[in-house]
Amino acid sequence: MADTFDLIVLGGGSGGLAAAFRAARHGARVALLEPGALGGTCVNVGCVPKKALWFAAQLAQQQTLAQDYGFATRVGQLDWEHFRQLRQSYIDGIRLRYDARLEEAGIQVFAETGRFVAPDTIATSSGDELRATQILIATGGRPRRLDLPGFDLGLVSDDIFALHQLPRRIAVIGGGYIAVEFAGLLRALGSEVTLHVRNRMLTDFDAELVDALGERMHEQGIAITGQVQVTGLHREGQDIVIDDEVNGPCGPYDAVLWAVGRVPNSDRLDLDAAGVHVDEGGHVVTDAWQATNVAGISAVGDVTERPQLTPVAVAAGRRLADRLFGGQPNSRLDYENIPTVVFAEPPLAMIGMTEAQAREFHGDQVHVYRSRFTPLQWAVAGRTAPSLMKVLCVGDDERVVGIHVLGPGADEMLQGFAVAMKMGMRKRDLDATVAIHPSSAEELVLMG
Helix, strand or coil, X not given: CCEEEEEEEECCEHHHHHHHHHHHHCCCCEEEECCCCCEHXXXXXXXXXXXXXXXXXXXXXHHHHHHHHCCCCCCCCCCHHHHHHHHHHHHHHHHHHHHHHHHHHCCEEECCCEEEEECCEEEECCCCEEEEEEEEECCCEEECCCCCCCHHHCEEHHHHCCCCCCCCEEEEECCCHHHHHHHHHHHHCCCEEEEECCCCCCCCCCHHHHHHHHHHHHHCCCEEECCCCEEEEEEECCEEEEEECCCCCEEEECEEEECCCEEECCCCCCHHHCCCCECCCCCECCCCCCECCCCCEEEXXXXXXXXXXXXXXXXXXXXHHHXXXXXXXXXXXXXXXXXXXXXXXXXXXXXECCHHXXXXXXXXXXXXXXXXXXXXXXXXXXXXXXXEEEEEEECCCCEEEEEEEECCCHHHHHHHHHHHHHCCCEHHHHHCCCCCXXXXXXXXXXCC
């Protein structure tokens, strides 16, 4: 006989854990199935270890800046193995805290996979059956693998964190978040980096700022090869060479990182047994309420077609649990105006529309305000490393529909402006705000 719960959560990543904890707080009896490490991609092979690498890259660059300021410091290389162990200890601590919180919340954890056998029933990999009135799919995604000759000679993003030393020469194939971030941080830590891009980098971001970021990457010594058509990899001795239909053989490299997107972990759930719809890419299709086409089955996170951002999965999971078990029938995540950051060097942050999107929707009603400047920290050292900011406004009342920031501190400063945008900010609200001086953030309230 199947064990019965109020909620079964498939997946112990950010979205699944957030929903499970919130539902349990509301008094629901919750089962969570996760065959791998708790925390999912973000904690184990995504946001957390990546951001730790980014911090290390920042410190590497600060060494040379300190010399420019007059400090008698000697630039040194990162002790990669010491850093790797330090980072892993931090991640292990997060997992231990999850274990403790799950036990405290009374959530029953199954360290195994699950698949649908009916719309309200999950079969575990050990042969047990679990039944619930509500089931949440939160199984996340994984790096895309291509059916190309020699693909396995390269790395995917998960593999970077297992390396015991940095490659001296590395090629990064791709133009999205992961590709741009790893290109920047690996270069800052001392690798020779070539970025191979099919079309444009970061197509979801404002083109003007992406172009400016590309210039900065070039100045840092990152080679960018465009219009690539990679057909495979092959070895020449100990080296790896990229076969490019457009540019010819590229290399040699010590390592190649494939950063060509991610795919949802929906293929092993037997969704057909429950009648759950997926799109052509395998993403579970959801409505504005995180619901699938089958009553009682919901989905959040990277397994869906929604933005692949940890805070999106967490917010969606919590609001779903509030609606299902917390007596809040109108609780759902609003997917409009979600802020996001590429942890490049420098970081690129945005919320709302790009200029191209704004002009497509609003035409001549769009007003663009820009600021280009060198941050004080760099200017004092005699460096010219311009930041770029844009504020996009619409209509006579100049409602702000987009904010874009490229420069040091962009990742931290945009959060507060995101709150103001969600509240319907106008340009006059920025103008009426007293600036914090001297700071980079003040440029957003001083644009004329």
